[in-house]
Amino acid sequence: MLGRAAYKVKGGKLIKVQLTSEGKKIKNIKITGDFFLHPEEVIDDIEQTLEGHLLDEQELSRLIRAVLASKNAVSLGVSPEDFARCIMMACEKNE
């Protein structure tokens, strides 16, 4: 299944998610948008970490938060919860 969603964070930035899922798990995911994430390459780590994981909002935000912490990364204009929200919107749209 293919899903897409865009989510504008109030007072923040825009996140766009494009994903394919198998059952309740993320198969492939691409996160784009006009947000800031430092260091920038951490977006690849986030995408790789999420692949194969269950589409569960709390679990997704926990995973993203853990990637940021392990890479000493910070986001600006978006939070791990916002990414997770947008991912769930993308998977809801594909059902």
Next chain:
Amino acid sequence: MSEKWRLLDTGLNDAFYNMALDEAIVIARSKNLVPNTIRFFRWSPSAVSIGYFQSMEEEVDIKACDEMGIDYIRRRTGGGAVYHDTEGELTYSIIVDENHRLISRDFQETYRTLCSGLVLGLRQLGVPAEFKPINDIVARGKKISGNAQTRGMSIVHQHGTILRKVDPALMFKVLKVPSEKIRDKLIRSVEERVTSINDVLGRDMSFRELKDALIKGFEDSFGIKLMPGSITDFEEDVAQRLKVEKYASRKWNFRR
């Protein structure tokens, strides 16, 4: 004796060289080959730059750009898509050591500090500029400057655009619109949210006058003296290499 920084005015260049030179200066600064630097530049041909995390196909009307001879490029910084009109805007970069007194660990605070030079410069021209978090400068509530920052190699790199005149209709010829039906609505919304120096002052501002005001703004706000300089052979070599290998490559520009 105030602290001396280098001032570069690299004039008109294409998008690929412009972004390559920014990174080349960062590399040179990280090797301590050059001082902290502020650079002014413009784009010829006009170009669209997209943020590091954006998708080229989703943001840019590539066919329209090709037809109009407008370049499109991915930046090394995050943020949104910007249309850099040759006559419509001035672009600047700040390249400064991460350990400098002006730099905070906090990105938001650093945006505010580095944008304060622009705010002061614009105010000297009579533009009632204010910093608006996260990364904008507004005048009378409308955006007049967008800015983007990144860090790496122990260097802070911030660049941004200052709108001299703005043409929302042209902006939406080069940027993708979700559907033709809402094109006019988007144009009106930009007209409501975005302004320019010429709009605010009701006169034609020259690039010379704008740059002079911004130089003064940076000097007074940062407590520095900007010394006109030139790029080094090292920077030019690295820029030429990065232009070919990175910024002009499809691999980089279409990576997301």
